[in-house]
Amino acid sequence: TAMATEIDRILSGKKYAPAPKRERYDTLIVGAGFAGAVLAERLANDSGQRVLVVDRRPHIGGNAYDEHDAAGVLIHRYGPHIFHTNSADVFDYLSRFTEWRSYEHRVLASVDDKLVPMPINRTTLNALYGLSLENDAEAAAFLASRAEPVEDIRTSEDVVVAAVGRDLYETFFRGYTRKQWGL
Numbered sequence: 001t002a003m004a005t006e007i008d009r010i011l012s013g014k015k016y017a018p019a020p021k022r023e024r025y026d027t028l029i030v031g032a033g034f035a036g037a038v039l040a041e042r043l044a045n046d047s048g049q050r051v052l053v054v055d056r057r058p059h060i061g062g063n064a065y066d067e068h069d070a071a072g073v074l075i076h077r078y079g080p081h082i083f084h085t086n087s088a089d090v091f092d093y094l095s096r097f098t099e100w101r102s103y104e105h106r107v108l109a110s111v112d113d114k115l116v117p118m119p120i121n122r123t124t125l126n127a128l129y130g131l132s133l134e135n136d137a138e139a140a141a142f143l144a145s146r147a148e149p150v151e152d153i154r155t156s157e158d159v160v161v162a163a164v165g166r167d168l169y170e171t172f173f174r175g176y177t178r179k180q181w182g183l
């Protein structure tokens, strides 16, 4: 309920106000993004704990935070976010706090004169590499065959190269990340 109240407050445009002081808390959570907010809600509502959530930003939501700009348009302050899941549990949990706006993600990336689905799926791999992968298992096996072991994972580049190999990293992930995040 604390999170729902906070969301109501943000949506109604009221000014930020710190939580009322209590004598003691069971848990301190630093960061009110998805991770901190969900942990706080679970600990408070499921375990009856008193939880204090702090964040150096004056809002909840972390990088996924959105707000209305001066023209009343809903914008993502830290970059665009969409949500998708195939988990009924996750969908049911979040539905306690939000309504949904349906959205179809049909993005094509222009690579080597071809327009291919982004994020990468089986269709992308078949078009790019002239393959005829027929199911998820075949796609996963292909990606595994391209993956390059990285001993010391330090950056998101390392994560992607270790999962799908350098070629796909350079073809897709590097440019996407640079365009979206400027990094």
Ligand SMILES: Cc1cc2nc3c(=O)[nH]c(=O)nc-3n(C[C@H](O)[C@H](O)[C@H](O)COP(=O)(O)OP(=O)(O)OC[C@H]3O[C@@H](n4cnc5c(N)ncnc54)[C@H](O)[C@@H]3O)c2cc1C
Pocket (backbone or CB within 6 Å): 030, 031, 032, 033, 034, 035, 036, 054, 055, 056, 057, 061, 062, 063, 064, 078, 079, 080, 081, 082, 083, 084, 180, 181
């Ligand atoms: C441009 C962009 C686009 C993205 N697009 C998508 C998308 O479409 N779909 C999707 O599912 N995910 C997307 N993501 C990823 C998603 O934003 C993250 O997975 C998610 O926000 C992570 O949540 P988190 O709670 O772990 O961290 P964060 O959201 O980063 O929250 C951490 C919070 O902790 C606070 N904090 C950190 N250190 C301190 C400190 N020392 N003291 C006080 N406060 C602190 C920060 O201010 C922040 O509010 C995107 C990310 C970016 C940047």
